[in-house]
Amino acid sequence: MLSDWQQLIFGRLTASDFVHDPIMAGAGIGMAGALVLAMIGLTYFKKWKWLWQNWITSLDPKKIGVMYIVVAVIMLLRGLADALLLRAQQITNGSTEVLTSDHFQQIFSAHGTIMIFFVAMGLIFGIFNLIIPAQIGARDVAFPFLNSVSFWLFAAGMILINAPLIVGEFSTAGWLAYPPLSELQYSPGVGVDYWIWSLQIAGIGSLLSGINFFVTILKMRAPGMTMMKMPIFVWSALSSLSLVMFAFPILTATLGMLSLDRLMGMHFFTSGAGGNPMLYVNLIWAWGHPEVYILALPAFGIFSEIVATFSGKRLFGYKSMVVALIAITVLSFTVWLHHFFTMGAGADVNTFFGIMTMVIAIPTGVKVFNWIFTMYRGRVRFTTPMLWFMGFIVTFTLGGLTGVLMSVPAADFQFHNSLFLVAHFHNMIVGGVVFGVFAGVTYWFPKFTGFTLNERLGKYAFWLWIVGFLLAFVPLYILGFMGATRRLDHYDPSLGWQGLFIVAGVGVLLICLGVAFQVLQVIVSIKQRKENRVGSDPWNGRTLEWATASPPEEYNFAVIPTVTTRDAFWEMKKAKHHEVTPEYADIWVPKRSGVGAIIGLLSLIFGLAIIWHIIWLVVVSFIAIVVAIIMRVTSDDTEEKISAAAITKREMNRSAA
Amino acid sequence: MRKDKKRNLHRVWQVVISSFVTVVIIALLVFVTVGRDIPVLNPQGLIAEQERNLIIITTAMGLFVVIPVFIMLFAVAWRYRASNRRAIYRPDFESHRGFEALWWGIPCVIIIILGIITVVSTHALDPYKPLDSNVKPVKVQVIAMEWKWLFIYPDKGIATLNYLNIPKDTPIDFTITSDAPMNSLWIPALAGQVYAMSGMSTQLHLMANSVGTYNGTSSNISGDGFADMTFKVNSMNESDFTTWATTSTTSRNILTQDEYKTLSVPSHNNPETTYMLMDTSLYNEVIMKYMSPGGQSSDASNTDASGAKR
Numbered sequence: 017m018l019s020d021w022q023q024l025i026f027g028r029l030t031a032s033d034f035v036h037d038p039i040m041a042g043a044g045i046g047m048a049g050a051l052v053l054a055m056i057g058l059t060y061f062k063k064w065k066w067l068w069q070n071w072i073t074s075l076d077p078k079k080i081g082v083m084y085i086v087v088a089v090i091m092l093l094r095g096l097a098d099a100l101l102l103r104a105q106q107i108t109n110g111s112t113e114v115l116t117s118d119h120f121q122q123i124f125s126a127h128g129t130i131m132i133f134f135v136a137m138g139l140i141f142g143i144f145n146l147i148i149p150a151q152i153g154a155r156d157v158a159f160p161f162l163n164s165v166s167f168w169l170f171a172a173g174m175i176l177i178n179a180p181l182i183v184g185e186f187s188t189a190g191w192l193a194y195p196p197l198s199e200l201q202y203s204p205g206v207g208v209d210y211w212i213w214s215l216q217i218a219g220i221g222s223l224l225s226g227i228n229f230f231v232t233i234l235k236m237r238a239p240g241m242t243m244m245k246m247p248i249f250v251w252s253a254l255s256s257l258s259l260v261m262f263a264f265p266i267l268t269a270t271l272g273m274l275s276l277d278r279l280m281g282m283h284f285f286t287s288g289a290g291g292n293p294m295l296y297v298n299l300i301w302a303w304g305h306p307e308v309y310i311l312a313l314p315a316f317g318i319f320s321e322i323v324a325t326f327s328g329k330r331l332f333g334y335k336s337m338v339v340a341l342i343a344i345t346v347l348s349f350t351v352w353l354h355h356f357f358t359m360g361a362g363a364d365v366n367t368f369f370g371i372m373t374m375v376i377a378i379p380t381g382v383k384v385f386n387w388i389f390t391m392y393r394g395r396v397r398f399t400t401p402m403l404w405f406m407g408f409i410v411t412f413t414l415g416g417l418t419g420v421l422m423s424v425p426a427a428d429f430q431f432h433n434s435l436f437l438v439a440h441f442h443n444m445i446v447g448g449v450v451f452g453v454f455a456g457v458t459y460w461f462p463k464f465t466g467f468t469l470n471e472r473l474g475k476y477a478f479w480l481w482i483v484g485f486l487l488a489f490v491p492l493y494i495l496g497f498m499g500a501t502r503r504l505d506h507y508d509p510s511l512g513w514q515g516l517f518i519v520a521g522v523g524v525l526l527i528c529l530g531v532a533f534q535v536l537q538v539i540v541s542i543k544q545r546k547e548n549r550v551g552s553d554p555w556n557g558r559t560l561e562w563a564t565a566s567p568p569e570e571y572n573f574a575v576i577p578t579v580t581t582r583d584a585f586w587e588m589k590k591a592k593h594h595e596v597t598p599e600y601a602d603i604w605v606p607k608r609s610g611v612g613a614i615i616g617l618l619s620l621i622f623g624l625a626i627i628w629h630i631i632w633l634v635v636v637s638f639i640a641i642v643v644a645i646i647m648r649v650t651s652d653d654t655e656e657k658i659s660a661a662a663i664t665k666r667e668m669n670r671s672a673a
Numbered sequence: 674m675r676k677d678k679k680r681n682l683h684r685v686w687q688v689v690i691s692s693f694v695t696v697v698i699i700a701l702l703v704f705v706t707v708g709r710d711i712p713v714l715n716p717q718g719l720i721a722e723q724e725r726n727l728i729i730i731t732t733a734m735g736l737f738v739v740i741p742v743f744i745m746l747f748a749v750a751w752r753y754r755a756s757n758r759r760a761i762y763r764p765d766f767e768s769h770r771g772f773e774a775l776w777w778g779i780p781c782v783i784i785i786i787l788g789i790i791t792v793v794s795t796h797a798l799d800p801y802k803p804l805d806s807n808v809k810p811v812k813v814q815v816i817a818m819e820w821k822w823l824f825i826y827p828d829k830g831i832a833t834l835n836y837l838n839i840p841k842d843t844p845i846d847f848t849i850t851s852d853a854p855m856n857s858l859w860i861p862a863l864a865g866q867v868y869a870m871s872g873m874s875t876q877l878h879l880m881a882n883s884v885g886t887y888n889g890t891s892s893n894i895s896g897d898g899f900a901d902m903t904f905k906v907n908s909m910n911e912s913d914f915t916t917w918a919t920t921s922t923t924s925r926n927i928l929t930q931d932e933y934k935t936l937s938v939p940s941h942n943n944p945e946t947t948y949m950l951m952d953t954s955l956y957n958e959v960i961m962k963y964m965s966p967g968g969q970s971s972d973a974s975n976t977d978a979s980g981a982k983r
Contacts, residue, residue: 429865
């Protein structure tokens with residue numbers, strides 16, 4: 017009787033679910049402790065109101081962008097800690113029994129999921145928020161409130177994926193949770209459900225963001241900015257966002273079917289009773305491969321802006337670049353099967369997908385050559401962003417080489433699921449996406465703060481990263497050739513793999529040191545902000561974001577610029593026309609709203625409730641979400657006016673200072 | 674003047690440090706690599722050898738693009754560094770049809786060649802394709818279990834657990850299934866891998882060239898004991914193999930349906946075992962049990978709806 021009531025109220029949650037082994041408990045307590053400390057700090061310094069008014073309820077994409085990046089950086093630290101534990105286990109080869117195989121498997125599943133969904137995606141969407149509106153000469157995104165909802169869904173997913181550190185356990189089925197391993201039969205616990213629902217919630221946020229920014233780019237460009245006059249970063253974002261819109265529904269549907277299997281005992285992907293796991297593998301990669309390009313294309317865009325700016329020269333082959341972006345966008349949907357050539361699809365099918373994969377190398381190669389030729393006949397300043405660019409070309413080209421190698425099906429049979437593969441995709445995602453974001457953050461940092469990041473520390477960080485990166489991943493290529501598969505928590509010591517794992521571990525340590533230098537760089541730069549203060553255009557920029565103030569006003573542009581050429585700001589500077597004092601008009605900006613954060617919180621509760629089978633709470637939180645949405649969409653009072661007089665005052669003050 | 678000197682010294686210092694780091698890294702990698710077995714590059718079987726050759730050809734073709742890219746990258750970056758005032762500066766130089774045609778064209782040509790290689794090699798090395806040989810192939814049925822490998826020799830009336838004996842220079846015809854989550858059968862020294870999936874039967878053909886012992890593994894995560902899913906492959910002379918197969922039929926371990934059920938209980942590190950095969954249709958039965966509606970894999974039968982831990 018008692019247990020019936022208990023189950024009705026708490027679902028399958030019991031007190032024992034809070035008990036963890038020391039490492040996990042340590043991590044959980046550490047995270048909770050940091051949170052409590054932050055709260056105490058906020059209370060002590062009386063910052064709650066500031067946090068609520070300036071950040072949580074803000075609909076300003078610049079604020080939301082910063083929040084995305086902060087969350088992603090915290091998750092990067094978590095993912096790195098996971099990586100350290102994985103390598104520690106492999107270096108000691110299980111002899112110290114630091115981790116049980118179950119815990120080890122939870123960690124690599126979490127590492128992959130967090131790094132892709134909550135680090136890479138967070139960083140990319142953060143940069144979209146910060147840069148896209150300003151670069152197209154707009155004041156805001158198309159749907160400011162939706163943008164806030166997207167972020168808070170992302171944050172809810174982030175909390176959900178870290179919750180297993182405190183209650184329950186995480187999935188042990190790898191970052192893509194292939195069935196039948198991820199089905200009830202083999203994974204009856206809450207782990208896979210945590211995986212499903214954190215991705216489902218964050219994924220819906222990504223999809224909404226994708227639509228939002230897609231519409232923003234199509235409908236809100238400054239007058240005169242035709243498609244072929246858009247900055248190349250905006251083109252790369254447009255390509256990436258169209259992939260988001262086409263790919264993320266596949267993820268949502270796939271996760272939905274897997275959760276139906278698990279909640280309702282259905283048989284979409286079970287290995288018996290009519291289900292078919294191969295279907296899942298196809299679907300998840302039909303999302304998964306475009307996902308790689310969702311991350312990589314914006315990084316290409318960032319590098320295109322950086323190499324043009326620091327070469328003091330137009331981007332070489334703009335039209336080629338656009339064609340290449342579109343080609344990659346389309347092709348990325350035609351290659352998913354290369355993730356499982358080994359499934360036995362037959363030679364004809366494998367040949368088709370192998371060749372399509374190689375074809376992607378062509379537009380990607382064109383981009384590399386165009387970047388190099390942007391420097392040709394330029395005046396290249398080797399600032400930190402340019403170092404990241406150089407590092408990117410080297411690692412990304414090597415990753416491309418190993419990628420082409422694996423696109424040949426018969427060769428892939430020897431590389432699939434080995435550490436060679438692991439090294440390859442880290443080459444692409446770290447060397448491509450993460451380096452791109454680091455370059456972008458360093459490049460755009462002064463735009464949003466008014467001061468530059470410390471160059472010396474940035475350069476130290478870069479060198480530690482690049483050396484650490486090579487040390488961490490070259491051994492994995494070699495281990496792949498030796499027949500080492502991924503996800504091994506121990507191996508036969510007589511194989512002689514330990515030395516290579518140690519070198520790889522040293523590499524991870526160097527990367528951690530690099531990250532430490534980056535954290536230090538931000539702290540030191542904030543301390544020295546007075547000395548490093550710069551104007552609105554510190555790098556001699558080319559695109560419209562550099563025409564705004566640093567940091568930009570809430571409305572970005574007091575007067576919306578008219579665009580006549582590519583590299584609009586560069587041309588404006590060249591024209592040097594003396595600005596007559598402009599006529600300011602009233603500007604309507606969205607009002608603050610806490611509903612986005614509330615929807616995020618309710619989604620978090622919904623996620624926890626469905627994971628733990630607390631049926632009443634699932635129903636209540638779902639209804640609450642619907643009510644919140646209805647209340648918001650029926651409200652007319654969503655905008656407020658900044659009067660022309662106020663704008664004049666602000667603009668005058670700034671030019672006086 | 675003094676500033677120049679200081680800068681030059683700084684540059685020399687940079688070169689020294691970076692060369693030192695490079696040498697240390699290379700030495701370190703060589704030190705931890707030499708003397709180890711690298712089966713993918715040191716194949717012992719017909720298929721793995723062809724796959725190795727394919728890997729080398731593809732790498733060479735890739736380097737054909739990669740090396741010029743690296744040279745161009747550093748040459749252009751150095752030549753057009755901001756401090757080099759002698760280099761031409763043309764801020765509006767933004768397109769050149771000839772150059773662009775070159776780097777759309779050359780990769781296209783390379784990909785066409787690679788594409789042809791892919792068509793040929795993918796068909797030639799299709800794991801489902803029987804090997805050309807005068808020798809009668811040995812059939813092996815593979816069942817991936819939680820967490821061990823069962824190899825059935827249907828024509829010999831024997832089965833082995835966690836090890837595989839094969840005659841050299843003889844085609845081995847594998848049919849592969851799983852009575853567990855998805856696995857992948859990989860013997861890098863002999864051939865690339867193929868998935869093992871429950872309710873399905875995949876195929877792999879390979880042939881060992883020499884006598885020796887090679888490592889086999891599962892390369893797809895299949896649960897708690899995944900890392901223990903390794904096995905040894907002993908390639909032996911024809912006569913040794915025949916002797917072994919004959920003596921094995923008298924093994925005291927008998928693989929009946931009951932024995933298989935006992936074996937199906939999840940376990941790690943099962944010792945290598947040789948069985949006399951009683952149930953010759955075991956492989957098919959293992960596949961078929963996933964075919965029946967509500968059959969063995971039906972989730973409800975294994976766990977209660979609340980998903981209590983097994």
